[in-house]
Amino acid sequence: MKSFFTITIAAINNGLLLAQTTTPATDEFNLKGYIETAIIIFAVLLAIGSWFVLSFATDKEKEKKFYCAILFSLNWIKNKISGLAPLEKENELMMKENYDGIKELNNSIPPWFNILFYGTVIFAIIYMFDFHVLKTSPLQEDEFKTEVSTANYEKELLIKSGKLLTEATVIQLKDxxxxxxxxxxxxxxxxxxxxxxxxxxxxxxxxxxxxxxxxxxxxxxxxxxxxxxxxxxxxxxxxxxxxxxxxxxxxxxxxxxxxxxxxxxxxxxxxxxxxxxxxxxx
Ligand code: HEC
Incomplete structure (x- = not known):
């Protein structure tokens, strides 16, 4: 059972790692929150599922294989996103230069970085069309003006309803x-x-x-x-x-x-x- 908890924690850790690397830093539509929640739910379901399966499995060997399969698939997803070459291929990637004993691997740019980079470019284009070309969304100044006029309207309603009329605001009527x-x-x-x-x-x-x-x-x-x-x-x-x-x-x-x-x-x-x-x- 101890190993069961270890794998659960490993799964959640992997999930959070994925959440951090896949989502851009923007909070548009709270995308990051959704992805994190989805991954946590996935990890919990996985944990419950494994517990369910394992409670029927009596064979120790089978149990081990099951854990390995889960870890393997999680690592596979992580590697796909981080773009790292598998350990056994590191020798091929080793660069010739050797700076004071420090060697470098010629890894390609990780996909999460590219996604982030192209994501910002696409975001910028959409933003420009939305705010400056088609003008479908209001700029800061217009947004401010709308808010002020809404607030003024609400204030008028409040004055009319008498809710703002107190000792602090009352004036003597002479008409x-x-x-x-x-x-x-x-x-x-x-x-x-x-x-x-x-x-x-x-x-x-x-x-x-x-x-x-x-x-x-x-x-x-x-x-x-x-x-x-x-x-x-x-x-x-x-x-x-x-x-x-x-x-x-x-x-x-x-x-x-x-x-x-x-x-x-x-x-x-x-x-x-x-x-x-x-x-x-x-
Ligand atoms: C049940 C009797 C009663 C009614 C009805 C009543 N009052 Fe009074 N009022 C008093 C009493 C007694 C005092 C004195 C309070 C004190 O000694 O502090 C007073 C005090 C006041 C004062 C303060 C006077 C001062 O010298 O500072 C005002 C103003 C006043 N009333 C206005 C009104 C108005 C307007 C109404 C009607 C909406 C009203 N009252 C209805 C009994 C009444």
């Missing part, structure tokens, strides 16, 4: 349309706690210059999005889209200084509009 839809949201969702005019009920007065969490669009957006659950201000993230939060936040900011009747007494610190120095933690 009438946005403010009136902000007002609608405010009346239906927020007025129960902040009053119809933002004068404050359970929640603080949103019309004065006093703020607990700041009055910049970033801070207001965030307080509406995540809420302050411990103090009774719920998170609106699951009920309002980022655009709706942006609109209602812009509307809240526009309420400053409107001074409605029955205003709740100020809470928080005084912050003039546009001078919010409270940091937003994003």
């Amino acid at each position: 009438v349309g946005a403010l009136s839809s902000g007002k609608e949201t405010f009346i239906s969702k927020c007025s129960v706690c902040h009053g119809r005019l933002g004068e404050g009920l359970v929640g603080p007065n949103l019309t004065d210059n006093y703020w607990i969490h700041g009055n910049s669009i970033q801070n207001v957006f965030k307080v509406i999005r995540v809420g302050v659950p411990a103090k009774g201000m719920i998170s609106w993230e699951s009920q309002l889209s980022p655009q709706q939060i942006q609109e209602v936040a812009s509307y809240v900011i526009s309420l400053q200084g409107t001074n409605p009747p029955n205003g709740k007494k100020p809470e928080g610190q005084e912050i003039k509009s546009g001078s919010d120095s409270l940091k937003v933690t994003i």
Whole structure:
């Protein structure tokens, strides 16, 4: 059984050697990977097959012959690819020159080298026709432009979907349309706690210059999005889209200084509009 493992390892080694010598250095279509995998699968199948055959063979002589046949065929393939002359013919190939006792064999150029060399020439021709003559594949610059325009398109989609609208990117809206839809949201969702005019009920007065969490669009957006659950201000993230939060936040900011009747007494610190120095933690 020991010899069985030796041959298995020899087979795998031979396989890997073949993989290294036959494939060019390019990773086109991951050819090298495919060949390596195929050879490893072949070696494993061979090992399983030999084990199967040998488990029926009782004759020691037969077993030996079997191993020899496998080794012989693997060596034959290896020699074909490396182009080396068999050992017994080395004498004929010996060159006359003798440099300080170093002798050379006049071996021909190994086939794997020629394959590699002609392979690069063929590759270059195909490449030239593909990229420069027929222009079927895009050059680096065109590829870059396509990628940039795809990325821009995806970015636009993301902005439209509201996924990019966060405290980091939000801006205060001032157009009438946005403010009136902000007002609608405010009346239906927020007025129960902040009053119809933002004068404050359970929640603080949103019309004065006093703020607990700041009055910049970033801070207001965030307080509406995540809420302050411990103090009774719920998170609106699951009920309002980022655009709706942006609109209602812009509307809240526009309420400053409107001074409605029955205003709740100020809470928080005084912050003039546009001078919010409270940091937003994003
Ligand atoms: C259930 C009651 C309740 C509802 C509904 C509610 N809020 Fe509030 N809100 C509060 C409370 C209470 C606070 C104070 C939180 C604190 O003390 O930190 C608050 C705080 C705020 C603040 C921060 C004020 C500051 O001084 O910094 C803003 C802005 C705000 N709410 C906007 C809204 C908006 C917009 C809505 C509707 C989408 C809304 N709230 C709905 C109770 C509510």
